[in-house]
Structure formats: C-alpha cells, structure tokens
Amino acid sequence: xxxxRFPGEDTLRRKWQSPEATLKSVGLRSGMVFMDIxxxxxxxxxxxxxxxxxxxxxxxxxxxxxxxEVVKRKAxxxxxxxxxxxxxxxxxxxxxxxxxxxxxxxxxxxxxxxPAKVLSNAKxxxxxxxxxxxxxxxxxxxxxxxxxxxxxxxxxxxxxIEQAGFKVESVxxxxxxxxxxxxxx
Numbered sequence: 232x233x234x235x236r237f238p239g240e241d242t243l244r245r246k247w248q249s250p251e252a253t254l255k256s257v258g259l260r261s262g263m264v265f266m267d268i269x270x271x272x273x274x275x276x277x278x279x280x281x282x283x284x285x286x287x288x289x290x291x292x293x294x295x296x297x298x299x300e301v302v303k304r305k306a307x308x309x310x311x312x313x314x315x316x317x318x319x320x321x322x323x324x325x326x327x328x329x330x331x332x333x334x335x336x337x338x339x340x341x342x343x344x345x346p347a348k349v350l351s352n353a354k355x356x357x358x359x360x361x362x363x364x365x366x367x368x369x370x371x372x373x374x375x376x377x378x379x380x381x382x383x384x385x386x387x388x389x390x391x392i393e394q395a396g397f398k399v400e401s402v403x404x405x406x407x408x409x410x411x412x413x414x415x416x
Contacts, residue, residue, distance in 0.1 A: 250278040263332040267291040269339030273302035290326040291316040350395035365412040385410040
C-alpha cells in the first residue's frame, strides 16, 4: 500500500509499537471479525489473527501484492487459517456488509488515493455496534516515517471519519509519535 513500507519494518517498528498491546487496548477479543485495511506486511494482521482465535476472522487488504504474499506466508508459518488476505485497492474493497467488529487503519489513512471512499467502504463493512480505529503518525517532524506534508493531523483525520458517517468517541495519544482515533458507526 505505502511506498514507505519495507520488508524488515516489523523489527524496527516493534521498537516503538507493540501490536499485541495495541490490539488488546482497543478491545480486540476472541471470536471477533477484524479488518486490517492497508495491512502492509501484516504487522497487525498476524497478532490480530492470534487474538481473535480460530472462531474469529481477519480480513486484510493492501494494494501491494508482494506485501500480501508476505502476510499469507507468515500466516502459513504460524498455521493461522483465520486470515483472508487480498491484494487490491482499499477504495475498491468491501469484504462483506455489516460483518466487522473492528475496522483498523494503522499509519495508512494518508496513503490512500481516496481516503473518503476507503472510509465509506469501512462504514459498509462495520457492524452497527462495531469500532473503527485509526492509528496514525502525528503531523510533526520526525527522523522516520512518511514526509510531514502527506501526514494527516488528528483534526483532519477526525473530520474525514466524521464525514464518512462515524461518531468519534475519542482522540488520544498513542505513544510519543502517534495518535489514535476511536469511532462508532
């Protein structure tokens, strides 16, 4: 999906983010249906599949076919059979109607060609009582991550999410470099 991703990113990224702790903090549990939109190499996809267990399901999409193959390989290595991974644009992807307990965007909303369309698709996929999570870079100068000019401020991301028909419940810090927006349909 993003031109700023690279195959060894998981190791580096774990220095400043724990996907397991993040997913637990947002309420991901066994049996849930989780959507990882713009999944990249599966930094959140694989831990989510482990957390939702065999009675849950994880849908993952990314425009980068190579990244999706890496996700599939990681899932096979861990014998995870609850992941549906697809190489496609998120603007064109709706896995199901009203089936997701959680739709998750991790440092990716700014990368989509049409973020409004992607959020509209999320609205179609999420259950009436589901949760949308947008974890993203703060719009601040940093020595790593995407260039400042393409990052979305928390206010801009919140406005996009609300325009898609979601009600933002919270906007909070998620470590020193990130913010997290939690919203409901």
